[in-house]
Amino acid sequence: MRLNTPPSFRDDGNPGSRLRPAARDGDLAREVRRQFEALSDHVPTLGEVARRLAVSERTLRRRLQAQDTSYSELLQEVRRERAETALAQSNLTVDEIAARLGYTETTNFRHAFRRWLGVSPHAFRLQMRRVSRVAGQAA
Numbered sequence: 001m002r003l004n005t006p007p008s009f010r011d012d013g014n015p016g017s018r019l020r021p022a023a024r025d026g027d028l029a030r031e032v033r034r035q036f037e038a039l040s041d042h043v044p045t046l047g048e049v050a051r052r053l054a055v056s057e058r059t060l061r062r063r064l065q066a067q068d069t070s071y072s073e074l075l076q077e078v079r080r081e082r083a084e085t086a087l088a089q090s091n092l093t094v095d096e097i098a099a100r101l102g103y104t105e106t107t108n109f110r111h112a113f114r115r116w117l118g119v120s121p122h123a124f125r126l127q128m129r130r131v132s133r134v135a136g137q138a139a
Contacts (some may be wrong), residue, residue, distance in 0.1 A: 043102030
């Protein structure tokens with residue numbers, strides 16, 4: 001007896017056929033980002049993401065390259081977005097944010113943040129708080 005599996009997830013022998021249609025039709029980067037979100041308790045490896053998408057690591061790398069991106073570029077984008085949000089909307093320390101983003105050393109996170117935005121995490125947080133206060137006074 002065969003289970004009634006949605007067509008986009010049926011195994012027809014082609015690993016790529018098990019991807020969501022968006023991933024097959026050229027939006028694999030979005031699907032990889034979804035995997036980062038689904039595994040928000042840790043930073044998934046390339047191999048882990050590939051397994052969850054039912055493709056080999058090599059295929060995942062090749063398909064992302066065809067979309068002019070890579071696993072590491074997508075990971076850095078997600079980390080940057082999460083860092084900005086955490087600094088602007090939480091009271092977590094920079095050390096706690098760095099750890100949640102998968103950095104083993106806070107210094108590496110600080111360097112990456114400065115590379116992304118041109119300011120330190122602390123300076124960014126202060127700027128966001130000032131903006132938020134000004135917006136609150138204007139309302």
